[in-house]
Amino acid sequence: MKLTVANVFGTLHLNFVFVFVFVFVFYIKLMNVKKEVIIGFLVGLIANTIGTLLYILLFSNFSIKETYQAAVTQGHVGSLLALGAILNLVAFFGFLKLKRNERAKGVLIATMLTAFIILYYKVF
Numbered sequence: 123m124k125l126t127v128a129n130v131f132g133t134l135h136l137n138f139v140f141v142f143v144f145v146f147v148f149y150i151k152l153m154n155v156k157k158e159v160i161i162g163f164l165v166g167l168i169a170n171t172i173g174t175l176l177y178i179l180l181f182s183n184f185s186i187k188e189t190y191q192a193a194v195t196q197g198h199v200g201s202l203l204a205l206g207a208i209l210n211l212v213a214f215f216g217f218l219k220l221k222r223n224e225r226a227k228g229v230l231i232a233t234m235l236t237a238f239i240i241l242y243y244k245v246f
Contacts, residue, residue, distance in 0.1 A: 162228020174206025200243035
């Protein structure tokens with residue numbers, strides 16, 4: 123095989139295509155991981171909201187609005203959020219059981235965000 127300009131540029135073009143495909147596949151995998159974490163984060167927020175609402179509906183004699191207003195005036199909003207976050211355990215261990223570790227990370231991030239919000243309500 124002769125060393126010509128066409129052969130060199132053809133080889134470089136082929137190498138560029140392989141590198142491009144590799145980078146593209148890596149990017150897609152990375153975006154898929156980010157998407158899975160975001161899905162887990164949203165599931166964690168939804169589970170926390172549903173858990174808080176279920177706690178209010180099951181254990182309060184007042185409406186949701188009245189219970190929330192009473193919690194704000196008495197300084198128990200953090201406690202309501204903490205009791206609602208118990209439902210995140212179900213989502214977290216459910217994702218681990220299904221081998222959806224990235225989604226479980228998202229639920230964990232949502233739980234940590236809830237913990238920081240609780241800390242804010244307890245301190246300020």
